[in-house]
Amino acid sequence: MGVVNVTPDSFSDGGVNLDPDTAAAAARRMVEEGATIVDVGGESTRPGSEGVLADDELRRIVPVLERLGGEVPVSVDTSKALVARRALELGAILVNDVTALRGDPELAGAVADRGAYLCLMHMLGDPRTMQDDPRYDDVASEVAGFLERRLAFAVAQGVPEERICLDPGIGFGKTVEHNLELVRRLDLLVALGRPVLVGFSRKSSLRRLTGSDDLLAASVGAAVAAYERGASILRVHDVKPHVDALTVAAAVA
Ligand code: HH2
Secondary structure, X not given: OEEEEOOXXXXXXXXXXXXXXXXXXHHHHHHHOOOOOEEEEOOOOOOOOOOOOHHHHHHHHHHHHHXXXXXXXXXXXXXXXXXXXXXXXXXXXXXXXXXXXXXOOOHHHHHHHHOOEEEEEOOOOOOOOOOOOOOOOOHHHHHHHHHHHHHHHXXXXXXXXXXXXXXXXXXXXXXXXXXXXXXXXXXXXXXXXXXXXXXXXXXXXXXXXXXXXXXXXXXXXXXXXXXXXXXXXXXXXXXXXXXXXXXXXXXXO
């Protein structure tokens, strides 16, 4: 899954794709490089961010989706039903909701009505406060329990189980050690029986581990580690190096 953030403030690519032609070209290039889907988002969820209005999100992403014209498989990174409905009308096939259906009571219906795919992600707290001293007794089993409950909720709301993938939410209310433990024990999430998505790309834990500002090799290392432990969707900013690395890791498996 390639990432195109159409925002001024995303932590790694903020401002790069604000022009819709640039964003659409980036999405097309990602597919040429081997991405199966491109995640388009109009709201940054980086630590400390405040959230944006649905109108602003729509103003950012609609021109991009119109340019892609349904020809690039698109996931929409939103927690808002209004935004999801418009994106699905414009050809998006997956709704990537970092609140796991806790943000907008209408979102499950929007997904179910269109027969779309859905990603449910774990987050402790909200983006404004999530990195203020996050604590768990056992992060892997708590995240697995949370995702199991949100999966049951989504199914009860009419989203078919076979359309849902699960994500531990790397960096969303987690310390470096929590993030590593979640990948180390990814088998707990895989055991829930749904595809597992991991997004470690360019996240600050990688900088803390390596001491380097160039996070490309670190991102690829994290993606391969997650893949080896059962992740089947990797959310990444630099598609080509990830596709090459994962192709080799898959060939060895
Ligand atoms: N990470 C980010 C945003 N959305 N969605 C899922 N399912 N999993 C993730 O790990 C995830 C996500 C944050 O990364 P990014 O999009 O690069 O930054 P920002 O939120 O600042 O736009």
